[in-house]
Amino acid sequence: MLYFLSLFLISSSILVAIMKWRKVSLIALIYFSLLTAILVIINESHWYPFSLIRYLLYILSSGIALLIPFFLLLLAYLMLSRIEDDRSLSGMRIFFNLTISITFIGIVIFTAWVVIQKNYYMTRFLAIYTLVAMYLIINLFLFIILNLFLLLFRFNVRSKDILLVLGAQLTTDGEISETLIYRLNKALKLFKQAKRNGQKLHVIVSGGNSRENVVSEAEKMAKYLIANGIDHHCITIEDQARSTRENLMNIQSLLKNRFPDHKKTLIITSYFHLLRTYFYAWRFGYNLRIIGVRTQFGHGFFAILREYLAFFVLTKELNYFFMIALLIHGIRQVLLIFQ
Structure with missing residues (x-):
């Protein structure tokens, strides 16, 4: 089953990329093609290293x-x-x-009832939940590895390119966060390099109000860039977006209306945010030139977990399919054991 699913997803990815079907998420198809291939290798391979990985994953998942x-x-x-x-x-x-929500809530309520009743079926549920846990762990590792891989990508800037700097939440006192400073410093570096080479770039900063009675992320970002040497005429503010989806959707409208002769865009965001940015960039018709920047270590760890959840929900249809398939597979295995 997994073999056929993997081949189907890979073929679909190639077809979507060739035909440039923007309504179908190329990034999600590629991601789940890799995820399915990993599941096939780990579950089916008898090579010792993969058997060891399978054993360690089972122990971790049981925990x-x-x-x-x-x-x-x-x-x-x-x-x-x-x-x-x-x-x-x-x-x-x-x-x-x-x-999906009602199904998950129903499963949890039934599990709670089993625990309260101290029913022997609890052992069956633990076995099933172990499979789901294993899927989530593999999914998380793939998410981290792909974001780090995408961080390695570098793109050359050309005259009339536009730098898009995606916003991030301000600090509690309304100041620019460390995460946002890393993104802005990358834009500053690229802008100044281009200027030394005689190239003209424009910067668009995007981000709305994180909280009430606080200036928008985009306004703070623009002030930071101006204070560090970029002329205000070279900066455009988009201060309505409150999410990655709105960032890229609003900027696309802005590009069509105000910059019809621009060459290409270069999107700047944090490395843990790359997959979600690629997801929406494909959907809204951007050329996929996205640069990831690092951030402080402590924040990066929690940001990865937050982004993993966000990407998990964003691709919930496929995740839901996989989890239901695992639950069915787990129930079949458990029934065979207890026969």
């Missing part, structure tokens, strides 16, 4: 299996919040989010 119900509740909460926050969701997506 966190009891946390899976809480993770399912978190996913349900995030999906319900998406319905509340994003008014642009279609009726079909709202129905899908509700279905």
Whole structure:
């Protein structure tokens, strides 16, 4: 089954890339092609290193299996919040989010009932949750590895290119965060290098108000760039976006209306944010020239976990399919054991 799924996803990725179908997420297809291939290798390979990895993953997954119900509740909460926050969701997506949320909540409630009843079925649920935990661990490692791989990509800037600096939440006192400073310093470096080479670049900073009664991220970003040597005529502010999706959607409209003769865009964001940026950049028709920058170590660790959850929910349809398949597979295995 996994072999055919892997081949299907790889073929679909190639077709979408060739045809440039922007409504189908190329990034999600590539991601899940790799994820399926890894699952096939780990589960089917008898080569000793992969057998050892499979054994270690099982031990680790068994240790966190009891946390899976809480993770399912978190996913349900995030999906319900998406319905509340994003008014642009279609009726079909709202129905899908509700279905996933109710399913996960139902599984957790049934698990809680089993625990309260001290039913022997609890051991069966632990075995099933171990498979789900293993999937989530492999998924997390793939997410980290791909973001770090994308961090290695470098792109040359040319005259009339536009640098897009994506915003990040300001500090509690309304100042620029360390994460945002790394992004802005990268834009400064590229802008000044281009200027020395006689090239003209323009910078667009994007980010709305993180909290009420605080200036927008974009305004703070623009002030930082101006204070560090970029003329204000070379900066455009987009201060309405409150998410990555809105960042790239609003900037695309801005580019069409104000910069019809621009060459190409170069998007700057943090390394842990790369996959989600690629996801939306493909959907909104950008050329995929995205530069990742590092950030402080402590913040990066928690940011990766937050971004992993965000990307997990963003690609929830495929994740839901995989998790349901694993639950069915786990139930079959458990029934065979207890026959």
